[in-house]
Amino acid sequence: xxxxxxxxxxxxxxxxxxxxxxxxxxxxxxxxxxxxxxxxxxxxxxxxxxxxxxxxxxxxxxxxxxxxxxxxxxxxxxxxxxxxxxxxxxxxxxxxxxxxxxxxxxxxxxxxxxxxxxxxxxxxxxxxxxxxxxxxxxxxxxxxxxxxxxxxxxxxxxxxxxxxxxxxxxxxxxxxxxxxxxxxxxxxxxxxxxxxxxxxxxxxxxxxxxxxxxxxxxxxxxxxxxxxxxxxxxxxxxxxxxxxxxxxxxxxxxxxxxxxxxxxxxxxxxxxxxxxxxxxxxxxxxxxxxxxxxxxxxxxxxxxxxxxxxxxxxxxxxxxxxxxxxxxxxxxxxxxxxxxxxxxxxxxxxxxxxxxxxxxxxxxxxxxxxxxxxxxxxxxxxxxxxxxxxxxxxxxxxxxxxxxxxxxxxxxxxxxxxxxxxxxxxxxxxxxxxxxxxxxxxxxxxxxxxxxxxxxxxxxxxxxxxxxxxxxxxxxxxxxxxxxxxxxxxxxxxxxxxxxxxxxxxxxxxxxxxx
Numbered sequence: 001x002x003x004x005x006x007x008x009x010x011x012x013x014x015x016x017x018x019x020x021x022x023x024x025x026x027x028x029x030x031x032x033x034x035x036x037x038x039x040x041x042x043x044x045x046x047x048x049x050x051x052x053x054x055x056x057x058x059x060x061x062x063x064x065x066x067x068x069x070x071x072x073x074x075x076x077x078x079x080x081x082x083x084x085x086x087x088x089x090x091x092x093x094x095x096x097x098x099x100x101x102x103x104x105x106x107x108x109x110x111x112x113x114x115x116x117x118x119x120x121x122x123x124x125x126x127x128x129x130x131x132x133x134x135x136x137x138x139x140x141x142x143x144x145x146x147x148x149x150x151x152x153x154x155x156x157x158x159x160x161x162x163x164x165x166x167x168x169x170x171x172x173x174x175x176x177x178x179x180x181x182x183x184x185x186x187x188x189x190x191x192x193x194x195x196x197x198x199x200x201x202x203x204x205x206x207x208x209x210x211x212x213x214x215x216x217x218x219x220x221x222x223x224x225x226x227x228x229x230x231x232x233x234x235x236x237x238x239x240x241x242x243x244x245x246x247x248x249x250x251x252x253x254x255x256x257x258x259x260x261x262x263x264x265x266x267x268x269x270x271x272x273x274x275x276x277x278x279x280x281x282x283x284x285x286x287x288x289x290x291x292x293x294x295x296x297x298x299x300x301x302x303x304x305x306x307x308x309x310x311x312x313x314x315x316x317x318x319x320x321x322x323x324x325x326x327x328x329x330x331x332x333x334x335x336x337x338x339x340x341x342x343x344x345x346x347x348x349x350x351x352x353x354x355x356x357x358x359x360x361x362x363x364x365x366x367x368x369x370x371x372x373x374x375x376x377x378x379x380x381x382x383x384x385x386x387x388x389x390x391x392x393x394x395x396x397x398x399x400x401x402x403x404x405x406x407x408x409x410x411x412x413x414x415x416x417x418x419x420x421x422x423x424x425x426x427x428x429x430x431x432x433x434x435x436x437x438x439x440x441x442x443x444x445x446x447x448x449x450x451x452x453x454x455x456x457x458x459x460x461x462x463x464x465x466x467x468x469x470x471x472x473x474x475x476x477x478x479x480x481x482x483x484x485x486x487x488x489x490x491x492x493x494x495x496x497x498x499x500x501x502x503x504x505x506x507x508x509x510x511x512x513x514x515x
């Protein structure tokens with residue numbers, strides 16, 4: 001029986017070799033070629049895996065000190081991995097050990113004795129245990145008790161999970177466990193990894209790991225969508241749905257962090273897919289939870305030129321850009337939009353108009369309406385403002401005299417059609433002039449809009465009735481006495497349609513005083 005094993009980095013960094021030794025599957029002498037160690041510091045291995053490899057080697061060294069195994073480092077002249085394994089297996093009558101099924105099959109074809117180590121991860125990593133149905137994100141840091149954001153976008157609290165500070169060792173174990181799971185799970189991947197920062201997409205969890213020297217200590221932040229919504233859940237007025245379906249092709253979704261931009265963006269992507277549109281995304285990191293019909297591209301792995309060329313060649317109807325931060329991001333959005341690709345861009349903005357202003361220094365003013373036609377501002381998880389952008393030749397607000405007429409970019413409230421801002425060039429400067437006062441939509445605005453929708457559904461029946469909302473799920477229809485029974489029967493037929501489309505229960509009551 002052979003008791004010598006030639007091992008590579010894969011079985012060490014994943015912790016498989018340590019577990020196999022503890023389980024009695026591997027014993028005796030462990031031979032590690034120096035060439036494999038030098039590859040550890042090349043460009044092919046993620047920095048976080050280098051750190052994990054060192055920790056695993058420390059654990060193996062402890063086993064050697066306890067007399068469980070013997071570790072031998074071998075110097076070789078070859079640099080080709082297969083040649084090294086073949087030569088050392090023959091020289092030391094050893095067995096190659098790998099966790100890669102393809103490498104295992106290749107070595108078997110070459111008649112090289114090989115052992116495949118594979119462990120199935122049971123359950124989910126411990127970090128998921130910090131989440132409940134109301135948890136939006138979990139925040140872990142060494143020396144600090146774990147905390148979480150709970151609630152929904154725009155309405156959450158930052159609270160302690162428990163009072164026990166986490167140790168560095170505890171966090172490192174949790175990180176290693178997460179990496180092991182990501183290695184084995186087909187739905188998980190490392191999005192980005194640099195010295196000190198790693199971004200992981202683990203199914204529908206986005207995990208950001210910060211470690212020294214980038215941060216002052218080990219820190220893990222995990223986020224997860226609390227709820228996946230459809231566009232119907234937002235109960236948008238029919239005129240906005242019509243615009244999104246037929247006219248809007250340069251869309252900006254804006255709002256402050258944590259207000260629900262990504263959730264709305266996800267709903268919009270699925271809405272376009274449902275219309276039979278070809279939809280793709282550009283993300284950094286890829287954290288939208290979308291069906292497989294929608295291809296998700298990563299900016300972390302592709303440069304702007306590659307993404308630009310791929311999107312033009314694949315010809316999507318809409319591209320979701322989540323989210324735009326740098327000038328290069330805005331330039332990519334502009335180039336693709338001018339090439340005829342429908343674009344939906346996500347930007348941070350504390351006010352609705354800020355999203356448009358971020359294009360002023362990056363694009364000739366007269367081109368803005370050709371690139372952006374619709375701005376949707378999200379606040380508290382709801383659509384709080386919608387702008388439409390257009391161009392007119394006129395005398396700007398506040399100026400007088402026909403000789404001062406010039407091209408003016410008009411920013412109108414989509415529903416009231418009132419101009420709220422004007423952009424124009426005077427001299428060499430771009431002026432942004434507020435017209436009136438910017439006002440976000442309120443809960444009552446939403447109900448008035450819904451009331452119009454319900455009246456539209458009822459047709460002629462909606463003329464002589466009174467509509468009142470009872471909470472968020474029920475609408476009371478007050479019917480006049482002279483036609484109560486007939487109208488009630490007709491409304492009963494409409495109630496199923498209204499409940500299906502708006503999630504509202506229809507209750508029919510006579511006007512007070514009816515006998």
